[in-house]
Amino acid sequence: MLGEFEYLILSAAARLHDDAYGAAIRHEIEEATGRHCSIGALYTTLDRLETKGLIRTWMGDPTPQRGGRPKRMVRVTATGIRAASDFYLVVRRVSRGVSWEANRIAVR
Amino acid sequence: MGGEPNRGPIMTRIFWRLVDILSRTLDADERQAVRGDLAESGDSAGMALRDVLGLIARRQIGIWKQWQPWLALLGVVCLAGVPLSRILFRFNVDLSQQWMAYQQYGVHFGTLLTPQRDMAFLLCLAVALLVWLWTCGFVLGSLSGRAIWFTWSAFYLTVLDSAWVRFALSGNIILCNAGLIRLFVAATVPLNIATLLFLLSGVWSITRNASASATVARCLRPGLGHHNPHDTYNLDERLV
Numbered sequence: 001m002l003g004e005f006e007y008l009i010l011s012a013a014a015r016l017h018d019d020a021y022g023a024a025i026r027h028e029i030e031e032a033t034g035r036h037c038s039i040g041a042l043y044t045t046l047d048r049l050e051t052k053g054l055i056r057t058w059m060g061d062p063t064p065q066r067g068g069r070p071k072r073m074v075r076v077t078a079t080g081i082r083a084a085s086d087f088y089l090v091v092r093r094v095s096r097g098v099s100w101e102a103n104r105i106a107v108r
Numbered sequence: 109m110g111g112e113p114n115r116g117p118i119m120t121r122i123f124w125r126l127v128d129i130l131s132r133t134l135d136a137d138e139r140q141a142v143r144g145d146l147a148e149s150g151d152s153a154g155m156a157l158r159d160v161l162g163l164i165a166r167r168q169i170g171i172w173k174q175w176q177p178w179l180a181l182l183g184v185v186c187l188a189g190v191p192l193s194r195i196l197f198r199f200n201v202d203l204s205q206q207w208m209a210y211q212q213y214g215v216h217f218g219t220l221l222t223p224q225r226d227m228a229f230l231l232c233l234a235v236a237l238l239v240w241l242w243t244c245g246f247v248l249g250s251l252s253g254r255a256i257w258f259t260w261s262a263f264y265l266t267v268l269d270s271a272w273v274r275f276a277l278s279g280n281i282i283l284c285n286a287g288l289i290r291l292f293v294a295a296t297v298p299l300n301i302a303t304l305l306f307l308l309s310g311v312w313s314i315t316r317n318a319s320a321s322a323t324v325a326r327c328l329r330p331g332l333g334h335h336n337p338h339d340t341y342n343l344d345e346r347l348v
Contacts, residue, residue, distance in 0.1 A: 023145040036155075039142055040162030044170065059137050062144075069144030072137070 002087040005045055006054075008032070010084040013055060013074045021060060021071035022046075046074065054080030123153035127160050133254065134167065171255045180251035180259045184244050189266035192240060196302045197271035199233050203301055206230070237302075238309050241267070245313030256314065265296070267306060 002010070012028035013020040022042060029037045049055045060071040076084070095101040127146070131139045142163065146156045171177055206226065209217035216223040244263065252259040276282075 066144035072141035
C-alpha cells in the first residue's frame with residue numbers, strides 16, 4: 001500500500017510524463033496541495049519508490065536554465081501505475097458514504 | 109539562483125555559500141540535481157538552506173538504519189580503537205623519553221635494550237601502528253559510507269584520548285589546574301608524533317577507500333548513469 005506522499009509523487013510524475021523531474025514534480029505537488037514540498041522529502045521518497053520498483057530515475061541532460069546542471073528524470077513504471085491505481089480505488093471505496101464525499105458531490 | 113531581499117545580500121551570499129558547502133556531502137549526481145532544482149525553482153537562500161539541511165539529515169538518518177555503520181562503530185571504534193589507544197600511548201611515552209634524554213643529556217634513556225635495538229623497536233612499532241591504523245581506516249570507510257565523518261571522528265577521539273581518560277580516571281595522571289579549553293584542545297588536537305601517524309594513515313586509507321568505492325558504485329549503479337529510460341519502461345510493460 002502506498003503512502004499519501006508517494007501517491008502524490010506518482011500522480012505528478014504520471015501527469016508530467018516525459019517532463020517529470022525533481023523540480024517539476026515538486027512544483028506540481030505544491031500547486032495541488034498548496035503546501036511547501038521539501039527537497040529532502042521529495043528525493044528520499046523518490047529513492048524509496050525506485051527501490052520498490054514503482055518508478056525509474058536517471059540523470060537527464062544539463063540545461064542552461066538550471067545553471068548547466070542535469071535533472072533527475074522520473075518515469076512511472078507499470079508496477080507504479082498499478083499501485084497508484086489501486087491506492088486511488090481504495091481511497092474512493094473507503095470514502096463512500098462519508099460526509100465530506102457527500103458534501104463534495106453536493107457542491108459539484 | 110534566487111535571492112532573499114529581507115535578509116540583505118550578505119546573508120544571502122552566506123546562505124548560498126553554506127548551501128554550496130553542505131551539498132558537497134551529497135552524492136555527485138544528487139548534488140547536481142538538487143542544486144539544479146534550487147536554481148530553477150528560484151527559492152530564497154534561507155529556504156534552499158533549509159531544504160538542503162533537511163535532505164542531508166534524512167540521508168544521514170537513512171544511513172544509520174543500516175547495520176554497517178553500527179558494526180563500524182562497535183567493531184572498529186570500540187574493539188580496535190581502545191587497544192590501539194594503549195599501544196599509541198606507550199609509543200608516545202617511549203618516544204618522548206628517548207627524545208628528552210637525548211636532548212637534555214645526550215644519552216640513550218635507560219631501558220633493557222641497546223640504543224640500536226630500542227630504535228629498531230620504536231621503528232617497528234611505528235610501522236605496525238601505521239598498518240593497523242590504515243587497516244582500521246579502510247574498514248571504517250568501507251562500512252560507514254557517508255557516515256564516515258562521524259565514525260572517523262569517534263575513532264580519532266577513541267584512539268588518541270581513551271588511554272588518557274582511563275589513566276586520568278584511575279588516578280595515574282592528575283590533571284591539576286587544567287583549564288577546560290586547554291583540555292579540549294589537547295584532546296582534539298594533541299600535538300605529538302602519534303597524531304601525525306594517525307592522521308597520515310587515516311586520511312590515506314579513507315581516500316583509498318573513497319576511490320575504490322566510487323569505482324564499485326559506478327559499476328553497480330547503472331540507474332544514475334545516462335541511459336535510455338524507454339528500455340526499462342518497455343521491460344515493465346512486458347511484465348504486466
